[in-house]
Amino acid sequence: MPTFEEVRSQLFRILGQTSFGEDVMDVRFTGFHYARGLRSIDEAVPGLAELQNSVLELIYSLGEKLAKRDKEMAFNFFMTAPDAVNHFSVEDLEKWVELGLELADAYGVVPARNFFKGITRETIEKIHSHGLEFKDVARVLEIYMSALSGDQLTVQEAHESYTDTRTVFLPHKVEEFESDELNFRVYKVMAAHRYAQRRYRSLEPRLNLLEDLVNELEQRYGRSVSSEREGLENFIHLFPEEQLALDIFSVVEGARIERNLRREFRGIARDMDALLEREWERRPEVSRLSPREAAVEALMQLLTYGRVKGELSGEVAEVVSRARELAEEMLQKERPSVEDSCRVTAEIYRLVDEKLPPGMYTGFRNIAFRGVIKPEQVTAGLKKTKKEMAEKLESILEELEIEKPPDIDSMIQHAINEVPDPLAYGAPLDFLFRLGLDIPDEIQEELLREIEKLLGELGEIDASMLMKVLDSAGRKIRANIQARVTEFQVELTEEDKKDAFLYDEWDYKVGNYRAAWCALKERVMPKGSDRFVEKTLEKHSGLVSLIRRQFEMMRPDYRRLFKQMYGEEIDIDAFVEAFADIKAGTTPSDKLYIKIDKKERDIAVAFLVDLSGSTTGWVIETEKEALVLMCEALEVLDDKYAIFGFSGKTRKQCDFYIIKRFDEPYDDTVKQRIAGMDAFDYTRMGPPIRHVTRILEETPAKIKLLIVLSDGKPEDFDEYKGDHGIEDTKKALIEAKRKQIRPFCITIDTEARDYIQRMFGEIGYIILDDVAKLPRKLPEIYRRLTT
Amino acid sequence: MSESRTLRVEEYVITEEPYYEPIGNEIEVFEAAYRNKLPVMLKGPTGCGKTRFMQYMAWKLKRPLITVSCHDDLTSSDLVGRYLVKGGETEWVDGPLTKAVKVGAICYLDEIVEARKDTTVVIHPLTDDRRILPIEKRGEIIKAPDEFMLAISYNPGYQSVLKDLKHSTRQRFISIDFTYPPKELEKKIVMQESGVDEETAEALVTLGEKIRNLKDKGLEEGAGTRLLIYAGMLIKSGIEPVKAAEIAMANPVTDDADMLRAIRELITTVF
Ligand SMILES: Nc1ncnc2c1ncn2[C@@H]1O[C@H](COP(=O)(O)OP(=O)(O)OP(=O)(O)O)[C@@H](O)[C@H]1O
Numbered sequence A: 001m002p003t004f005e006e007v008r009s010q011l012f013r014i015l016g017q018t019s020f021g022e023d024v025m026d027v028r029f030t031g032f033h034y035a036r037g038l039r040s041i042d043e044a045v046p047g048l049a050e051l052q053n054s055v056l057e058l059i060y061s062l063g064e065k066l067a068k069r070d071k072e073m074a075f076n077f078f079m080t081a082p083d084a085v086n087h088f089s090v091e092d093l094e095k096w097v098e099l100g101l102e103l104a105d106a107y108g109v110v111p112a113r114n115f116f117k118g119i120t121r122e123t124i125e126k127i128h129s130h131g132l133e134f135k136d137v138a139r140v141l142e143i144y145m146s147a148l149s150g151d152q153l154t155v156q157e158a159h160e161s162y163t164d165t166r167t168v169f170l171p172h173k174v175e176e177f178e179s180d181e182l183n184f185r186v187y188k189v190m191a192a193h194r195y196a197q198r199r200y201r202s203l204e205p206r207l208n209l210l211e212d213l214v215n216e217l218e219q220r221y222g223r224s225v226s227s228e229r230e231g232l233e234n235f236i237h238l239f240p241e242e243q244l245a246l247d248i249f250s251v252v253e254g255a256r257i258e259r260n261l262r263r264e265f266r267g268i269a270r271d272m273d274a275l276l277e278r279e280w281e282r283r284p285e286v287s288r289l290s291p292r293e294a295a296v297e298a299l300m301q302l303l304t305y306g307r308v309k310g311e312l313s314g315e316v317a318e319v320v321s322r323a324r325e326l327a328e329e330m331l332q333k334e335r336p337s338v339e340d341s342c343r344v345t346a347e348i349y350r351l352v353d354e355k356l357p358p359g360m361y362t363g364f365r366n367i368a369f370r371g372v373i374k375p376e377q378v379t380a381g382l383k384k385t386k387k388e389m390a391e392k393l394e395s396i397l398e399e400l401e402i403e404k405p406p407d408i409d410s411m412i413q414h415a416i417n418e419v420p421d422p423l424a425y426g427a428p429l430d431f432l433f434r435l436g437l438d439i440p441d442e443i444q445e446e447l448l449r450e451i452e453k454l455l456g457e458l459g460e461i462d463a464s465m466l467m468k469v470l471d472s473a474g475r476k477i478r479a480n481i482q483a484r485v486t487e488f489q490v491e492l493t494e495e496d497k498k499d500a501f502l503y504d505e506w507d508y509k510v511g512n513y514r515a516a517w518c519a520l521k522e523r524v525m526p527k528g529s530d531r532f533v534e535k536t537l538e539k540h541s542g543l544v545s546l547i548r549r550q551f552e553m554m555r556p557d558y559r560r561l562f563k564q565m566y567g568e569e570i571d572i573d574a575f576v577e578a579f580a581d582i583k584a585g586t587t588p589s590d591k592l593y594i595k596i597d598k599k600e601r602d603i604a605v606a607f608l609v610d611l612s613g614s615t616t617g618w619v620i621e622t623e624k625e626a627l628v629l630m631c632e633a634l635e636v637l638d639d640k641y642a643i644f645g646f647s648g649k650t651r652k653q654c655d656f657y658i659i660k661r662f663d664e665p666y667d668d669t670v671k672q673r674i675a676g677m678d679a680f681d682y683t684r685m686g687p688p689i690r691h692v693t694r695i696l697e698e699t700p701a702k703i704k705l706l707i708v709l710s711d712g713k714p715e716d717f718d719e720y721k722g723d724h725g726i727e728d729t730k731k732a733l734i735e736a737k738r739k740q741i742r743p744f745c746i747t748i749d750t751e752a753r754d755y756i757q758r759m760f761g762e763i764g765y766i767i768l769d770d771v772a773k774l775p776r777k778l779p780e781i782y783r784r785l786t787t
Numbered sequence B: 001m002s003e004s005r006t007l008r009v010e011e012y013v014i015t016e017e018p019y020y021e022p023i024g025n026e027i028e029v030f031e032a033a034y035r036n037k038l039p040v041m042l043k044g045p046t047g048c049g050k051t052r053f054m055q056y057m058a059w060k061l062k063r064p065l066i067t068v069s070c071h072d073d074l075t076s077s078d079l080v081g082r083y084l085v086k087g088g089e090t091e092w093v094d095g096p097l098t099k100a101v102k103v104g105a106i107c108y109l110d111e112i113v114e115a116r117k118d119t120t121v122v123i124h125p126l127t128d129d130r131r132i133l134p135i136e137k138r139g140e141i142i143k144a145p146d147e148f149m150l151a152i153s154y155n156p157g158y159q160s161v162l163k164d165l166k167h168s169t170r171q172r173f174i175s176i177d178f179t180y181p182p183k184e185l186e187k188k189i190v191m192q193e194s195g196v197d198e199e200t201a202e203a204l205v206t207l208g209e210k211i212r213n214l215k216d217k218g219l220e221e222g223a224g225t226r227l228l229i230y231a232g233m234l235i236k237s238g239i240e241p242v243k244a245a246e247i248a249m250a251n252p253v254t255d256d257a258d259m260l261r262a263i264r265e266l267i268t269t270v271f
């Protein structure tokens, strides 16, 4: 064991001083300075001197690490280390130090110094937790968010939690608690809080409603709004101390949306309370902060907890109490808006700015689950939304054959601003009128109903909500008004026609077919790697056996057919009925037997895979994996199946790839062809559908299925797009149905609803929101379709 | 005996006004169809009020309502009728369809897709302007009185290709679309039917709305009004709201683990 002197000299070497400040509780806060008592490093020595040399070495090296950041933090660490050794393993000790350093990074050295003063239950929990990673709960959070926001927000991982109004960013990892269950709650509350920012439109104050205030601020601080910035960023930019303004805003606005959230979602309030309670301990004491920092922190504490940690000096206390009054007055209103929060922010900012010396303002960290606000990201997000709106609007105008106005963007902005009461029933329709859209009467009512539904989801109208309105307006208009069609045709040469199957194409404008219009060429898919199938099976081994088991259950089993001409047993019901018939004097049926029969499954299915350029990469690879699983499953049954692919460039060159013919076995050749599948050109859907129809026609089976895997609209490089492509495809499918073929489409285009329903009918399709699900879904869909 | 095994027939004249909240103009459309002797198809997701609507209309039009829940063993004699032997004597027993035609009732074939195709065709002659029902066994043809009406229900959620409704059947009906009621209305319905207070009803409807957002995102069918009412009833009889919602609204709609988890999180967000 080391001697007292040895330990002392090591500490001195590491810390470079013999005593450290300690807060003296009853010292009066004088504004900028506060006195502290002194503690000698000697106090740390006795405990350490009890430790094994090997452990001590580790403690020294960890202490050194801390000392580089802050000496006092390291000193506290040495004081507590002997106790820590009792609680922690070597790894835990290291983690403890890491946590302290992280805390220092996030909240500054003061809370980090406190952190090392002792070991709390929380610290122990945190050290023992491995943390919950975003990727482990991504899907659940994604579904959660999609349900909450009605598909308006998606989730993604990032360094911090914030939202740009389109995507909610959540941290890579949460290790607040030991249990994953509790860590998940942190994710959940963060997600709900970001959603609240959207729902109560925190990030999109409408400056046109704040015109007087904006003018005033522009004059007072000499800064101005610009069209470069959107919503919140513009507002914050009006203040010279942008960080201070943003922090005040986040406190005031945070209180507003949390009140709304609590009122509307009782459950989440419970979770928030639990997290808030835990965070209280970590909040800094206001007496340790510079005046402006103290003011913001105290305001937050008051609005959140109703109390303040530590004491405020006279000036600061006055400012804070006035600020609190302003904020609470606003919160008392029936329905405070973000614009109200902006007004209060400006007033509080002015108070702070005029009454409290600038001192050093290093910024303020809000409660962790409230995340951060990134005004520049908000601008980026809103700009993107507006751009999409402009595009949608343009396409509607085009459909309506209205001349496109020169400045569509300012038109949209104007319309957004002009909607007088965004909460009024029909406000979005008003928005459409203000855009100068002449909505046909018969569409209006339908639109209104849809809008009402949207309003239910979002509560308040914001830019992306209006976008949905545009979406549905577009859809309705398209359905009601026949679009213009471009006249553009390609000549088919003799060369094109050679070895080709010629197919007609439907021209819906003329209401007739263009005869022998497309040349389709059959090609055998080139072989790819022979390892692909193997790898896929390895990757999905669990799934493969599950699917196989499920498919085994679909195998034809024996069943009793009632009322048969002959069979193994007498059908008593039929017999009684016949007897009654005889008695009644009518001709009885002679179908009196039960036949034990193998239930027939006489099914032929053709898979037709879209190999257009847009499927390049991850989409096609996943489709291939799905096909492998599908084949494995089908091998269990006696269903006949074939796999084809298609792609092409203009009507002269519709390529039809053969991967597996009906009469080919699922062997190495086929496996290699699956591996060889690749993305090529465009999506002319009509000709390949007609070709498969021809093939299926020649295949004997009672039930014939055509399953199309697609990722987008029918679209070719020539005039085969828009309504023409859709109508021709629809026609080709009708032709197939006439030949008793049942088409079904699986698409991963989440925007597909519009057109896919037109082509495949109400029940003839399914939209997958995520390609990754295809390998699981494809066999499942097949199973459901055929049982 | 065989009748009670394969059929669930409820025949009655509804004397008390059933509780029904109109969602659009479905009542007028149905009345117009009735006046013009047109058969009607009610289309919509499960649990959105189709059956209740039929009860209401039967009451309003003062006709008895005969409901048949279709299933895949349903034969045409189950609908039309058959001879039975009783104490050595035979007796003809009308099936529900024949009964409805004879008394000029409204006959409601629920979930018609479930029935076998050869069964479905017996309704064809009743659905065009002949409005007749041939009873082969007895060599009779009954002409339907003006008061008789045929209605079927059909849930277009994606189904087996082996079971879809034939176009020749579908196109004989005028169709009325049912959707989930708008928020305020649904709240009212949930309160009325389950007896929960406004706050609970509001929460249930919010939850329903959120779950419906997942349709096509992995859920085949959102939570219908019926499920909201069930949850409400459970709550009313003392079960903890979170538990009640889980039992009535999460478990019935999916068995995908992540989906279930997310719905549970929604429940604990709302309650
Ligand atoms: N508009 C409405 N007015 C009153 N009650 C309604 C209404 N819509 C739904 N309900 C309630 O919802 C319950 C379920 O509705 P109903 O049984 O009519 O559904 P359904 O559409 O027939 O469903 P399924 O397709 O599963 O048979 C009803 O018992 C009723 O309590």
Ligand SMILES: [Mg+2]
Pocket (backbone or CB within 6 Å): B050, B051, B052, B110
């Ligand atoms: Mg029903």
